[in-house]
Amino acid sequence: MEGNSLLHPAGADLKRVITPQLIFAIRRKYDLDWTGLHGVRHWARVRKVGLELARVTGARTNVVELFSFLHDSCRRGDGHDPDHGRRAVGFATQLRADCLELDDEDFTLLCEAIEYHSEGHLGADVTVQTCWDADRLDLERVGIQPEPHKVCTEAARKMISRTRPLGTSLTPLGTRT
Ligand SMILES: [Fe+2]
Numbered sequence: 146m147e148g149n150s151l152l153h154p155a156g157a158d159l160k161r162v163i164t165p166q167l168i169f170a171i172r173r174k175y176d177l178d179w180t181g182l183h184g185v186r187h188w189a190r191v192r193k194v195g196l197e198l199a200r201v202t203g204a205r206t207n208v209v210e211l212f213s214f215l216h217d218s219c220r221r222g223d224g225h226d227p228d229h230g231r232r233a234v235g236f237a238t239q240l241r242a243d244c245l246e247l248d249d250e251d252f253t254l255l256c257e258a259i260e261y262h263s264e265g266h267l268g269a270d271v272t273v274q275t276c277w278d279a280d281r282l283d284l285e286r287v288g289i290q291p292e293p294h295k296v297c298t299e300a301a302r303k304m305i306s307r308t309r310p311l312g313t314s315l316t317p318l319g320t321r322t
Contacts, residue, residue, distance in 0.1 A: 162210040163192070167244040171218050174236060183217040187283055191216075194304070195279030201300035204275035208251050211237075212258045212276040230260045267297045274298050 172179065180186055192213035199206050219232035234256045237245065241252060257269065258276035266277070274297035282291050282301060293302045 162207050162246075163214055164244065167214070167240065170240055170244055171214060175218055175220075177220055177223060182223045182287065183220050185214075187217065187286065188214045190283050190286075191279045194282050195275060198275045198278055198298065198300045198304070202271050202275045202298050204272040205251055205254065207247065208255045208258065208272050209276055209279065211245060211247070211255055212262075213279065215240075215255075216259045216262050216276070216280060227263070230262055230264075233259045265295065267295075269297070271298070275300075 175184065178184055192210055195204070195209040195213055196206055198204065199209050215233050215237050217229065217233070219236050220226050220229045237252075237255060237259060241247070245252070245255075247255060254270055254272045258273040261269075261273075262277055262280055267274070269277070278296045278298050278301035281296050282304060284291050290308070291301075291305050293305050296302060296305065
């Protein structure tokens with residue numbers, strides 16, 4: 146798969162949750178540029194940052210990983226698209242039987258995280274908050290520096306506080322600066 150090297154952050158077994166079967170289904174579904182603004186490069190970064198945050202927040206990592214690859218999968222454009230979260234919940238529901246190994250509780254969290262991820266909410270279960278923060282921390286790709294009061298978790302705020310000037314990457318938690 147093109148861009149495969151983007152999908153292997155150190156120490157994480159990508160294929161355990163994000164299976165080739167799931168990637169195939171998402172790729173067939175995704176209408177936009179696969180490596181564009183809301184495509185696989187963004188999803189890989191959201192996954193990597195989400196797993197980093199989850200080590201601190203205790204979020205359920207399987208939900209965080211699936212959120213990263215599904216939350217923007219049903220966009221119809223890279224601009225304003227207020228229903229893309231709701232469409233992605235429908236897509237996740239279609240995929241559940243064949244591609245997603247989640248119990249009912251985790252699936253409910255995944256759907257909440259996906260449906261409301263672009264509405265700016267702060268209050269939710271910590272797994273949902275971690276998903277939202279991972280997505281918001283990747284706003285730098287569109288020239289928007291993440292703001293501490295717009296993320297949900299202390300772990301995300303710490304990551305922002307360690308961020309160097311706009312245009313550089315977020316510093317992972319635990320990295321000496
Ligand atoms: Fe996103």
